[in-house]
Amino acid sequence: MIEANSSVQSTVALWGSLVIGLPFIGFLLNGALALWKPASKTAVALIGPGVVIAACAAAVLGLFPAMAGGEDGQVVVTLWHWLPVGSSSIDAAIQIDHLSAVMVLIVTGVGSLIHLFAFGYMKEDEGVARFFAYLNLFISFMLVLVLSASMPVMFVGWEGVALCSYLLIGFWYTEKANADAGRKAFIMNRIGDFGFLVAMFLTWGAFGTLNFAEIVARAPSVLTYGGGVVTAITLFMFLGCAGKSAQIPLYTWLPDAMAGPTPVSALIHAATMVTAGVYLVARTNVLFAMAPVSSSVVAGVGALTALFAATIGLRQYDIKKVLAYSTVSQLGYMFVGVGTGAITAGVFHLATHAFFKALLFLGAGSVIHAMHHAYHSTHSHDDAQDMRNMGGLAKHMPVTATLMGIATLAIAGVPPFSGFFSKDEILAAAYAAGQTDPWFKLYWAMGLVAAALTAFYMARLMAMTFFGSSRTGTEEQQHLHEAPWIMTGPLVILGILSLAGGLLNLPAFVGGNAWLEHWLEPVTAPGQAARQAAGALPLALSHQTEITLIVLAVAVAILFLVVGWRVTLGRPIPTARRAPAESGFWKVLNQKYYVDEIYDAAIVRPVLFISRAFLWKKIDQGLIDDAGVNGAADLSRAIGWLGSRLQSGQVGLYVALFVVGALYVIAAAIRF
């Protein structure tokens, strides 16, 4: 690694600190307001979104241009020595390169839009200052995560965003369910973090450093292709990714995370934080390239999650729950991409997903906002998030309906919307890998089925929410209307991005130049080289096959959009109150395969029971304390009683005992 010259270094240090620091200052200011002046909403409105927009501007105007000064656009700067021990130091260092630049842009760009929307959404909440404090802090930690130059620094951001997620899921903390959901998210993430930590320790053992640049540069010489060490490192790392990015078996926190305010779901639980796992794999892609078993596990778990979560999405009624399972499913796609070695495809889908899923969540937020308003005005206690209570909303909210329609076409993979290109790339890559490793063909097939289900549940969501007859109630309908411009404005921009996001990496067959592919090349090249060295590069697909795959995917998407639409609107939908109980397999899907219940019965309850009834009561209080400590006390009391019997008052006995004792002590001393 060539050190960039010092002026480039100081430029990056300055702008990098600014990019991370501005949202952090926003956190401090909003936090202070939340504690002492919670009513000052104008200040919150200016600071909250303002610092994120400023961070975005600082990144584009200051940080990105500085990349030109580094080798392959990569500049690493040490800000301070964090954990210097002996000759090796773990530094607080940031790294800007082509991959982190993409992430910074998504985090601050989409983040800015969501912050704007969020002000409109949250301005009547009495905790709005606290809300923006947490949201700003999240952006700051997320930027630490993506700009980190080493695993431990990334871990700071990694756990920091989990903290913000925890705080924001439980934002309305007076409801136990919300606080529970927040805690569940943090603990599940921590299970993953255990994996991240072990991966760091193993990496340290093998490399003696945790800096990404050194790991990437030295991996081919330090590790053997397919060896146990690199496999262990990557598998533990993937455990971390599974926690953060909600993959099987650690996905159950994400649907519960919908308890947070909707902008949080859009920002943290769709566009940014949950993609951190994908980012980590992309960042260390050379390690995964050298561990084919791990790569297959990544892709396999991704495919399974994509399919599994999509089936649950088929039978949810809460609009946010559908989107939550959809997110889990789409994250699965991204892992299929990076697990296959198609790093660009994974990152591409990460980007397009950030656009259309943020749009979907914010659109759902607008819908919920309107529904709340309507129910509020009639003092109804019906569920404002239940799609069975909606219907025909397109009439009242045409902008939102149109934009969500665009997002639906994008996520379903209909050309020319953005999701089509990114999803197609992933499926094509999996199919290509399947030519040599049949497992990947299975992953491809699972991905294709998941795509069909995605089209189905999205058509169902759109139909139930915006079309058909209204089930909201006649009086309530008077109060349904479009959200204000501060909310729809960001939606429009996201709509344009969802529509045109494919331009980022337009493939050659439609006359594109695959810009993202080239842009990320410095980052993906080491992994490709490692695969090539091992002769494990997948064969390229023939033009014929490529076209066939695309036609197949598009046909499936359109078919299932139509089927989903028809099935949903084909018969009357009862409102949530009147709906008959679910039965059969639909009930299993509606109840999410009872996974939460299984975890609760198999893990949570036993741990609590054993801790309380056995460890605490039996071992601690019973065995150690009663039998051991107090037992010893009783014993000594008994001996004391015996001793007191000896106090007979007969001097002769005393003297005899004294002599015996003294002789014993002297004998003992001589033996030494």
Next chain:
Amino acid sequence: MTSFLNSIGYNNWILSVLLLFPLVGALLVWRLPPERAKRAALVISLVEFLLSLGLWWAYDRTVPGMQFVLVAPWLPEWGVTFRVGLDGISLFMVLLSTGLLPLSVLGSWDYIHEREAGFYAMLLVLLTGMLGVFLALDLFVFYVFWEAMLIPMYFIIGIWGGSNRLYAAIKFFIYTFFGSLLMLVAILVMVWQVYRVTGTLSFNYDDLLAHAEVVRASAPWLFAAFAIAFAIKVPVFPFHTWLPDAHVEAPTAGSVILAGVLLKMGTYGFLRFAIPFFPGVAFSPFVTNLVLWCAVIGIIYGALVALVQPDIKKLVAYSSVSHLGFVMLGIWSASLQSVQGAVLIMIGHGLSTSALFFLIGMLYERRHTRLLADFGGLARVMPLFGLLFTVSALASIGLPGLSGFVGEFLVLLGSFGRHPWAAGIATTGVIFAAAYLLWAVQRLLYGRLDNPSNQHLTDLTARELWVILPLVAGMIWLGLYPKPILDRTEASARHYLELAKPGLPPITRLPLEEAR
């Protein structure tokens, strides 16, 4: 700063002043009426802290051995000299002790209502005792301080404690006393055996260290005696059951000193005495496995039992068992990272656990209960309390950027090479820590504010903020920039490793052979 300290001859008098000043202060406080007693105690402890702060600059980080050494004859015919000094590890134990004392005084301001003068006098006596333990370089002096410190603590729990205070105080005393008697025997035997070989009777730490080879035959027994004494203090599972009782019954300041400082005397004892004297025994496969098992079990067990405690103070008490397990793991892994990490945990735990105990005490002053079931929704009426409690809990959980993480991370990083399985299992502790503390946070702060007695609770006062904010500042500083501390402990940690080396088997790594 250093030149100023030199100009006033700081290095020559500081240790004797640190040891004597609180003692003299205690006599003064003892005679004062209650109101003035606590003011005087605050001033005295603040002055003591400011005096000790000079050590930060005066300490020469490049010197591995003892500095500021002070020798005075005491009982020459018995080979006892009053010999004190400090290295990079004791430096921070001293600063932790002197730093926590003024906070303890301030934190007891409205908590202690009976015999105040006596209480504050006891705190000051306790300080001298603690400093003596960390400074002693003569085994006899060490033993005297070790025992002497028990007495004020016994009274603090027994007189100013909760309803079951006598049971807790006696349990605390007997438990520790049992250990220290074993240690006394070991010290005497060791001195005697060295005397038989060298012909000089000496309790001097350096003399004993230099001749530790002499006692090889009885080393396992001597080590065991030292180890039990220290293990009880740490406390290492299964010697920990005095701790929850002592913590719950002790007044806030007592719990703070107990968790913040007293527990570290155990781990300090291992680092200073038990292992350097008998490295061959300490690192024998049997002892190593035993210690690792106890440490790892302690980490998990402490966390699991903490999870189900209905009393928040007991919950934090059990969490100490878990945290100190990491310290033991770090000490026994004997790598630079793990040992420095262990010292960082000792400091960080002193900050975060003290803050938690203070906050729990403040809550107790308002509500006279510590049962989690009695609370809920406090974030609404006590936002500052909620914020500070959450930050302290997160530091304790080991959130990176705060104090808990840096130590645990270095310990685990440094342990993994030598004991991958123990380190790997210990790493799961991060999951359980999050589970018990966040659940406690939730039951305290979140949920509905439906208990009428909680609805009019007042938030923290300025005095209470002065108690907590220094600790929180410390947690953030330690989490972000521990370099100045690591710089100062490195030479001493290396020195410890030198002493430990004779007993250490070569590292057998994980199957990392293929890693070139």
